Amino acid sequence: KAGVTQTPRYLIKTRGQQVTLSCSPISGHRSVSWYQQTPGQGLQFLFEYFSETQRNKGNFPGRFSGRQFSNSRSEMNVSTLELGDSALYLCASSLSAGQNTEAFFGQGTRLTVV
Amino acid sequence: KQEVTQIPAALSVPEGENLVLNCSFTDSAIYNLQWFRQDPGKGLTSLLLIQSSQREQTSGRLNASLDKSSGRSTLYIAASQPGDSATYLCAVKEATDSWGKLQFGAGTQVVVTP
Numbered sequence: 001k002a003g004v005t006q007t008p009r010y011l012i013k014t015r016g017q018q019v020t021l022s023c024s025p026i027s028g029h030r031s032v033s034w035y036q037q038t039p040g041q042g043l044q045f046l047f048e049y050f051s052e053t054q055r056n057k058g059n060f061p062g063r064f065s066g067r068q069f070s071n072s073r074s075e076m077n078v079s080t081l082e083l084g085d086s087a088l089y090l091c092a093s094s095l096s097a098g099q100n101t102e103a104f105f106g107q108g109t110r111l112t113v114v
Numbered sequence: 115k116q117e118v119t120q121i122p123a124a125l126s127v128p129e130g131e132n133l134v135l136n137c138s139f140t141d142s143a144i145y146n147l148q149w150f151r152q153d154p155g156k157g158l159t160s161l162l163l164i165q166s167s168q169r170e171q172t173s174g175r176l177n178a179s180l181d182k183s184s185g186r187s188t189l190y191i192a193a194s195q196p197g198d199s200a201t202y203l204c205a206v207k208e209a210t211d212s213w214g215k216l217q218f219g220a221g222t223q224v225v226v227t228p
Contacts, residue, residue, distance in 0.1 A: 004157075031214050043203070043218040056213040090157055094214050100146055100165050103205075103216060105158035 002027065004093050004106035012112045018079040021109045025072050025093030032074040033103065034066060037088040046089075049074050050096070081113045116141045116208050120219035128227050133191035135222050137204035142182050145207040148216065149178055149189050152201045161202075162189070166209070194226045 005024040013019050025032050033056075034046040045058040049068035066076040072093075078085055088108045094101040117140045127133060137147070146165045150158040162178045164171045164187065170179045175192040191198055201223045205216040 006157075033214050033216075035216075035218075042220045043205075043216075045215050045217075048214050050213070056211065056215050058215075088155075092158075092214075092216075101214065102160055102163045103148060103214065104160055105150070107157040110155070 004091055004104055006089075006091050006106035006109050008109060009107065010110045010112075012114060013081050014114055015081055015083060017081050018077060019081060019111060020075055020077045021089055021091075021111075023074045023076075023091030023093075023106060025074070025091075026104055029093040029095050029104075030072050031094040031096055031101070032068055032072065033092045033094070034074070034076050035090045035092065036060075037090060037108070038086075043090070046076065078111075083113050086111060086113045116206065116217045118204060118206055118217050118219040120202075120204060120222050122222060123220065124223040124225075126225040126227065127194055129194060129196060131194055131226075133189075133194050133198065133224060133226075135189040135191075135202050135204075135224070137187040137189070137219055139185045139187075139206050139217075141208065141210075142185050143209040144182065145209050147178075147180055147187050147204060147206050149176075149187075150203045150205065152203060152221070154201075158203065194224075196226050196228050199224055199226050 031050045033048040048056040068074045090108045092103040149161040164180045177190045201221040203221040205218045
């Protein structure tokens with residue numbers, strides 16, 4: 001059974017540009033969450049999607065957005081990139097959005113903003 | 115506001131010794147607690163999921179306990195091996211959030227020396 005797939009694995013962008021990251025959840029999983037990991041802040045929740053609707057959102061500026069497609073694949077977009085957006089972006093998938101479901105993470109996308 | 119703490123931040127043990135990793139959380143109203151392993155530059159690997167109604171969960175050399183009332187969980191790794199070297203993270207799913215958001219600790223970096 002394939003795991004959570006994130007593409008691309010590495011990205012280098014220039015300040016002011018925008019970027020789109022992709023996440024394909026485990027087959028059959030309908031919930032996708034996104035997290036940002038930095039050395040200073042650790043893992044911080046960005047947002048969660050279930051059935052193509054954003055269900056939960058973390059404390060990030062509006063430059064960070066996402067969406068989920070009917071096949072549960074998700075994308076997140078960051079516009080007007082800043083140096084501080086350099087981080088490992090991790091996607092997690094769960095069978096559902098229920099209380100007791102286990103989260104499975106992808107390998108992440110390493111974004112470097114120069 | 116839920117805060118998750120992991121102490122110590124780093125730990126070095128000789129091969130064969132048992133590992134004890136601690137996780138504490140401030141709000142006992144949680145649905146579950148999940149332990150993850152992260153290798154450098156990689157994603158998170160789920161190790162164990164403990165539901166709020168459970169006291170412990172076991173998988174191979176790993177055993178995790180949960181004391182919800184005191185806000186603590188402990189991950190035990192028996193007979194450590196160099197391959198156990200990684201960062202271990204705990205995360206809680208709060209009962210005040212009906213969706214999948216996880217609140218993470220900062221992690222414990224473990225080095226097992228041969």
